[in-house]
Amino acid sequence: MDGMTMTMGANLPAWVGPLAWTYVVLSIVSAVIITVDIVVRGRGRTSRAMAVVWPITALYLGPFALPAYVRYGRATASATTGRDGTATLHLGLPGGAASVVAHLIGVPLVLVTGWTIAGLDMWAMIAVIAVLALGLLFLFEYTSRAAVGALGRGRNTLLRAGAVALATIVAFDLGMVGWMVVLHLGALMPPADDVSFVFLMQIGVVIGLATAFPLISALARRVNATAAH
Secondary structure, eight states: HHHHHHTTTTOOTTTTTHHHHHHHHHHHHHHOOOOOOHTTTOOOOSSSSHHHHHHHHHHHHHHGGGHIIIIIIIIISSOOOOOTTTHHHHHHHHHHHHHHHHHHHHHHHHHHHHHHHBBHHHHHHHHHHHHHHHHHHHHHHHHHHHHHHHHSSSSHHHHHHHHHHHHHHHHHHHHHHHHHHHHHTTTTTTTTTTTHHHHHHHHHHHHHHHHHHHHHHHHHHHHHHHHHH
16 A cells, blocks of 8 residues: 555646645635625525535635625525526535535545545545535435425425435536546546645536536526426
8 A cells, every 4th residue: 555655646747736725725715705705794695505505615616606606696586596597506506515525524534444445545535425425415405495496395305306416416426536537547646635635626526517517407497497487
């Protein structure tokens, strides 16, 4: 394992480190700004669930989350409907937030336990993160107004919420897991306790959102159609 550890991130360019520090700090500052705007200034006109999702979104979108929040997070429209892609954002961002929280819990858990799959902690991290993200997204889908609007009311809501969460996570992981595999095969994956790892995982969340976008868009159209009726 020592030889494997020494080769981790061997091909990662030196400039990634300073860039990672800069972007991670900007991400934290952006999350604080949004949190203050919602909690202290009371400007966030959104659901309670999205009030949590928006600051977490800034943890991977960094300063790019600020204009999106100003335009959509402060909107007076419903959290499930609206023009200009509001529904798409409010259905897509929870998946990214679930992934971020799952990373924050799952990565340290795997490091502490030393769990590996096929000799690699990366596979263990992917498994733990996927399970945690699925649970978190299911909770969001089941309890938020977005889930109610998309899935309807009734005894089947539980199963439908689970189906939506599972489909979203699978679509999301096409990008996220694919990105991690590319980093691993290219000897670009740094150790999990390196800030560059955090930065690369932020990129992975964005890629995951991109691969899940077709599904998210379809769900958003269904939400808007349901609300229209």
